Amino acid sequence: MAEKDSKKRWEPIYRSAPPGWATHPRKRMLMTPMLIFFGGIFAFAVPTIVAAFFQMAFFSPPVSDNWAPYGEQAARGREIYLANGCVYCHSGFTRPQDVRHGLYYTYPRISLPGDYATSDEAPNLWGTARIGPDLSQEGGFHPSDWQRAHFSDPRFTTPNSIMPRFNFLSDDEFEALTAFVQQRGGKAALVRYAGQQVAKDGMLAAMGMPAPPAKSEAEAMTLAEVARGVKMGGFMQMNMGMDMGGGMEGGEEEHQSILHPHDEYMLNFVDRTYWVMSNPLPVTDYNLLRGRMIFQERCIGCHGVGGAGVSLATRFLRPVPFDFTTQEAAQSVFTSEGSWYYKVLRGVRGTAMENFGSRLRVDDIWRVVMFLKTIPNGGLVAGSVPTIDQYYQWTPPPELLQYMKQNPVEKAFDFTTEDTADEPFLLEAHRIMNGMAPGYSFHIPGFGDVSLERFAQLIEEEYNRLLEEGWDAFIARDGHPIPPASQMEIPPELSKELR
Ligand code: HEC
Ligand code: HEC
The missing domain is CATH 1.10.760.10 (Cytochrome c-like domain)
Structure with missing residues (x-):
């Protein structure tokens, strides 16, 4: 008797509802064709509007302090990068955990929204996969001759690499692609890139081989x-x-x-x-x-x-x-x-x-x-x-x-x-010549003095040249929106941990 009572108490109450509407899940399926149709549209529309259209309409952060425009060649290189599917293996953003993980590698800095501002970064190169390392900060991590060898065949520099060869590109395209890769990473990358070039000049002079690196296979030595x-x-x-030269250079007593x-x-x-x-x-x-x-x-x-x-x-x-x-x-x-x-x-x-x-x-x-x-x-x-x-x-x-x-x-x-802590060019000079102290110098025939101060000055000159060239090219190709001119004056900031 008691059992019957409780059953009755829990029996559902059926309300009248418009035809086609379910009144209770147990009675009829909730997923009516109408609901699937409108619900489906709704479910796809919301994320699309929020994640795509809102961003397109409202994402225009001011450029970050580190942002720098690409030079003419680099901008061309970016197109080659897109056309060759580099973005399917290389991402273009770094997160906090990446930075800790790869301090010595190509992850010196956490990406900021302002890094992706202006037409220079559209369409973005974020990518989703990291089959290869992230390249958002690649600029200056290798000298350009390394990049050239690596593009020709990644196995030349990295025996176990799975990156495909790009030796079908023309010399011109190699140069543009290298320029792009070397300028990726904004101002900090330009400092590193400039540092690579100064260091290379000094090194070649020290070795007595001032010849520039071979650019094409044709021109290269056998x-x-x-x-x-x-x-x-x-x-x-x-x-x-x-030893022989030492005697001849009588004039260089100060060394x-x-x-x-x-x-x-x-x-x-x-x-x-x-x-x-x-x-x-x-x-x-x-x-x-x-x-x-x-x-x-x-x-x-x-x-x-x-x-x-x-x-x-x-x-x-x-x-x-x-x-x-x-x-x-x-x-x-x-x-x-x-x-x-x-x-x-x-x-x-x-x-x-x-x-x-x-x-x-x-x-x-x-x-x-x-x-x-x-x-x-x-x-x-x-x-x-x-x-x-x-x-x-x-x-x-x-x-x-x-x-x-x-x-x-x-x-x-x-x-x-x-x-000394906030001198980016001195910091880069010291990163190259880690054994040297300020005020100390020695002489390399054909190159001049090697000192932290002179290196910092050479790096700064090259940095300014690259930055100005980038701005001129940016204006020339109708880059938009144009960041305030004062952005250019903000000094680059380098990760001190990488020192
Ligand atoms: C199939 C995936 C794949 C594709 C496509 C690819 N890469 Fe890579 N890339 C890799 C892998 C893996 C590495 C790491 C091993 C190495 O250094 O070769 C790498 C390394 C690199 C590096 C060196 C990073 C560093 O500092 O160590 C650069 C630069 C680079 N790729 C540029 C490019 C460019 C430019 C393209 C397009 C023209 C491209 N990659 C296409 C997989 C790929
Ligand atoms: C992409 C090419 C490349 C790869 C890969 C490479 N090296 Fe080098 N390495 C060079 C070049 C170029 C020099 C010349 C610079 C110099 O003499 O300091 C050099 C110099 C060196 C030096 C310094 C010699 C000296 O006293 O000046 C050492 C040590 C060295 N390599 C070890 C290695 C080891 C170990 C590996 C592998 C884990 C390696 N290298 C991988 C290109 C490479």
Whole structure:
């Protein structure tokens, strides 16, 4: 009896409703054709209006401080970038978590809405996939010769790369695409790009090879010529040449340094604390073998299967990749394992030498550097494994120790003071020449003085040139809306952590 009562109490009440309308879910399906039709339209329309039309109508943030217009070539390069589907593998924005993850790589800064303002960034290149690294800040992370080699065939520089070749592009298109990639990332990118060029000029002069990098395959040296160039432009030869030149340059008395300018230049790329540092890992079969494996996975594209710096990439690269096969390479002023560690970690500005800081583990960098010291004794010979007795123990050359006494560590750059902390060009100069301190300089024949101040000035000049060229081109191609002229005066800001 009680059961019947409760059943009754819960029985649904059927109200009258217009024909075609459901009165209760259990009685008839709620999804009537009418509801599906109008509901469907509604469901698609709302996100479309909010996410697309609202943005198109109302998204016009003021340009960010970092925004910079593209030069004429770069703007053309952007079209080539779109036409070749680069956007399907490379995104164009960085989030906070990317920045922490890839500090040494191409993620130095979090994207802001104002970075995507004006017609220069339309249509946007955000992309959705990161099959390759994000390129929103790519400018200046590599010199242009690296970009050229990499576009021709990514395997030339990155043996395991899955990026397709773009060697069907014409020289003209390569140049435009490179200009675009180098200017991506606004003002901060222009500073880095300028830094690459200054560093390259200095490096080529220091090596006694002031020739500009080959732009086209046709103009490039043949492989055999490059091989000869490696030997001739190598630093041992330069050292000999300089010993002779030292006597001839009687007029340069003020240059007191005991080091050859080339060696001094190479050394000062590296933070002083690494100059005489030895490998913290023990020399073991495992460490050497692991080091060789990494070398073959990552480095042979440029340094060559034999480690002599002769590879398919070589013809594009100036300076050419380092030759590890000689005893002199293993034992010179600037080739301690600490210095090498530092160069692999952060790369060498102005050269194709990349930074591997966020792609290799710290201990793996130490291992590959250890392995490099076996190459002169046959550590890279095919069909064998590197052995402990092939390892060459670097010892600090006496002239290096003397040089360090003359230039103590305390003189190194202090970036914590107020007046140095906000100088973007000085910061970039110091990023290139990390071993140098303000007020310190040396001379490179054919280039002039190398000092942080002069580098900062050269970088600033090049930066201003690029920025002005960009603005002129922006106006010429009817870029809109035109940001206030004062935007141009806002100094670039570089990520200090990357220092
Ligand atoms: C199939 C996917 C794919 C396509 C398409 C593609 N890339 Fe890549 N790209 C990659 C991958 C993967 C890497 C990382 C490995 C390497 O360096 O080659 C990369 C690396 C790069 C880098 C180097 C980034 C750095 O600093 O290390 C640049 C620059 C680049 N790509 C530009 C382009 C351009 C320009 C295009 C179009 C012409 C393009 N990519 C098309 C996958 C792709
Ligand atoms: C894209 C080409 C490229 C790749 C890839 C590359 N290098 Fe280099 N590397 C160069 C060039 C060019 C130089 C010449 C600059 C110099 O001598 O400092 C160089 C220089 C170096 C130096 C400094 C030599 C010295 O004392 O001046 C070391 C160490 C080095 N590479 C190690 C490596 C290791 C280890 C790898 C792989 C993890 C690697 N490189 C990958 C191009 C490359």
